[in-house]
Amino acid sequence: MSEYTGVRGTVWFRALTGQASPMPGDPNSVLTADAPLGSDRARFLCVVPDPHARFPCARHGEVGLEEAYALAARVREVIDSDQDAVKRPIVAIVDVKSQAYGRREETAAIFLAAAAAADAYGSARLAGHPVITLVVGQALSGAFLTHGYQANRILAFDDDGVMIHAMHKAAAARITRRAVQELESLAKDIVPMSYDIRDYAKLGLLYKLLHVESPEKPSPQEIRNVQGELIAAIEDARRSPVDLRNRLESKGALEMRKASILVRTKLEAQWQEG
Amino acid sequence: MSSPKYGAAFINRQSFIELDARERATALLDAGTSRELVGPFDRVESPWLPMQGVTPQEDDGCVVMKGKIAGQAAVVIALEGAFQGGSMGEVSGEKMTAALDLARADNEKGIPTSAVILLETGGVRLQEANLGLAAIAEVMASILALRKHAPVICLTAGTVGCFGGMSLAAGLASYVVLTREGRLGMNGPEVIEQENGVDEFDSTDHALVWAIHGGEQRVDMGLADALVDDDTPQVVDAIRRLVLKGPPPVHRSSQVSLYRRRIEALDASRQWDPKELRALWTSNGFREDKR
Numbered sequence: 039m040s041e042y043t044g045v046r047g048t049v050w051f052r053a054l055t056g057q058a059s060p061m062p063g064d065p066n067s068v069l070t071a072d073a074p075l076g077s078d079r080a081r082f083l084c085v086v087p088d089p090h091a092r093f094p095c096a097r098h099g100e101v102g103l104e105e106a107y108a109l110a111a112r113v114r115e116v117i118d119s120d121q122d123a124v125k126r127p128i129v130a131i132v133d134v135k136s137q138a139y140g141r142r143e144e145t146a147a148i149f150l151a152a153a154a155a156a157d158a159y160g161s162a163r164l165a166g167h168p169v170i171t172l173v174v175g176q177a178l179s180g181a182f183l184t185h186g187y188q189a190n191r192i193l194a195f196d197d198d199g200v201m202i203h204a205m206h207k208a209a210a211a212r213i214t215r216r217a218v219q220e221l222e223s224l225a226k227d228i229v230p231m232s233y234d235i236r237d238y239a240k241l242g243l244l245y246k247l248l249h250v251e252s253p254e255k256p257s258p259q260e261i262r263n264v265q266g267e268l269i270a271a272i273e274d275a276r277r278s279p280v281d282l283r284n285r286l287e288s289k290g291a292l293e294m295r296k297a298s299i300l301v302r303t304k305l306e307a308q309w310q311e312g
Numbered sequence: 313m314s315s316p317k318y319g320a321a322f323i324n325r326q327s328f329i330e331l332d333a334r335e336r337a338t339a340l341l342d343a344g345t346s347r348e349l350v351g352p353f354d355r356v357e358s359p360w361l362p363m364q365g366v367t368p369q370e371d372d373g374c375v376v377m378k379g380k381i382a383g384q385a386a387v388v389i390a391l392e393g394a395f396q397g398g399s400m401g402e403v404s405g406e407k408m409t410a411a412l413d414l415a416r417a418d419n420e421k422g423i424p425t426s427a428v429i430l431l432e433t434g435g436v437r438l439q440e441a442n443l444g445l446a447a448i449a450e451v452m453a454s455i456l457a458l459r460k461h462a463p464v465i466c467l468t469a470g471t472v473g474c475f476g477g478m479s480l481a482a483g484l485a486s487y488v489v490l491t492r493e494g495r496l497g498m499n500g501p502e503v504i505e506q507e508n509g510v511d512e513f514d515s516t517d518h519a520l521v522w523a524i525h526g527g528e529q530r531v532d533m534g535l536a537d538a539l540v541d542d543d544t545p546q547v548v549d550a551i552r553r554l555v556l557k558g559p560p561p562v563h564r565s566s567q568v569s570l571y572r573r574r575i576e577a578l579d580a581s582r583q584w585d586p587k588e589l590r591a592l593w594t595s596n597g598f599r600e601d602k603r
Binding site for chain 1: 349350354356357358359360363364376378402403405406407410411413414436438439440441442443444445446448449450452453456457476477479480481482483484496497498499503504506507508512513524525530533535563564565566567568569571572574575578580583584586589
């Protein structure tokens with residue numbers, strides 16, 4: 039699947055904004071554009087592969103140092119310009135295989151770069167911007183924490199080309215000392231380990247799963263449908279608190295995150311005592 | 313042997329690294345003020361580990377302790393590196409998030425409450441995969457919401473270090489405290505070697521590992537705020553000072569244009585001696601805003 043990374047990102051960025059180019063001064067791997075969405079003018083952001091990227095470990099669609107800081111800067115631009123205005127929606131289109139695994143990245147503190155992007159998205163949400171994530175392909179580990187996981191609402195397509203996970207299969211198998219087949223069979227019984235987006239949806243973290251018949255070549259009608267879903271998510275976010283409590287109060291979480299709910303209930307009760 | 317470095321202070325020091333998570337949390341809080349919340353006797357364990365034949369632990373490797381630091385209300389959240397590598401699971405993650413949220417609520421009610429997070433972790437617990445990753449995203453959101461009101465201080469003393477998704481949590485902190493034995497980075501050397509080969513990162517080259525991720529390097533590059541010896545009174549003193557300082561005017565993770573310029577100025581065609589970056593990032597034009 040990795041050879042397709044970025045195809046869907048570019049396709050959907052173009053479908054929703056009518057263009058697919060970086061803003062001046064940004065790396066070619068970060069697409070940013072403002073485009074109409076319902077009655078709003080939303081800012082769309084997407085990370086795509088750039089085989090000529092300056093940093094060699096970030097040439098296949100990974101989120102590296104330049105990508106993370108470009109995202110942070112472009113999100114902060116919206117926060118700064120809307121300080122005394124209607125808070126515009128921010129839409130993260132997600133199709134990222136991983137963060138960049140490199141020595142240069144570690145030396146120059148990619149952890150802080152990733153935190154800076156998450157800071158920007160999270161700060162936008164806290165400032166009242168509806169931050170909406172649309173997962174059209176892969177959303178893996180640190181890359182998703184950097185680009186997408188701080189959103190008020192997360193939507194994802196429901197086909198096999200979509201994957202939200204903490205680590206890709208081969209590495210997860212290696213680290214937990216299991217065969218890939220063993221990992222796959224465990225993942226059938228243990229929902230949080232599953233690589234299937236339909237299982238991920240059971241955890242209650244998603245706002246909505248969307249079905250698109252041809253995600254690599256969407257029809258105008260399919261694009262309009264997705265726009266409609268994004269608009270609904272924006273309206274819902276504007277009516278709701280700016281924190282992430284919806285993820286723990288969802289129907290799915292009541293079933294799948296019982297332990298989380300128990301922890302929170304007990305901690306709240308014990309916090310006040312004494 | 314008569315070097316002053318190995319004098320009485322060194323011989324008599326009280327190691328912080330050798331303390332477990334519960335002892336560390338207790339040591340940081342003012343004497344007699346600490347109270348553990350959702351402790352081992354509450355027996356909230358990971359529901360996912362037993363399903364995979366892994367023995368859970370009654371505190372899921374996360375200790376939450378409320379009390380006072382320098383006389384002010386504080387909560388210490390300590391990950392136990394000896395349990396599953398300090399990894400973030402559903403329960404340990406929610407303990408951290410809920411504690412940060414309660415601290416924020418107290419601040420909003422007019423009770424200044426800071427948070428100290430002790431990070432000895434490789435990141436997501438892969439046996440709980442997506443709930444671990446989600447927990448880290450929620451921890452990050454809660455740090456962002458709390459740090460506006462009160463300092464969130466991350467401390468990595470060693471020996472596990474702070475890696476994976478939780479390094480982003482450290483990146484969001486108001487202040488980061490490290491020992492020379494503490495390491496901080498997103499991808500550990502073994503992971504990089506596996507993904508991109510031994511030429512990219514030789515994980516057996518310990519000098520290289522410490523030169524890049526080690527506490528001294530991180531502090532000297534301006535990526536962390538205090539370097540402390542492995543000495544409990546020194547660690548306690550550093551944390552107290554930062555609690556009393558309050559949140560910085562601008563958090564490090566919000567200084568985007570500065571760091572963008574720093575990255576732009578790098579020659580990406582070659583590997584660097586980590587010391588080069590120390591010199592570059594502290595030179596004129598690349599200095600961090602006063603914190």
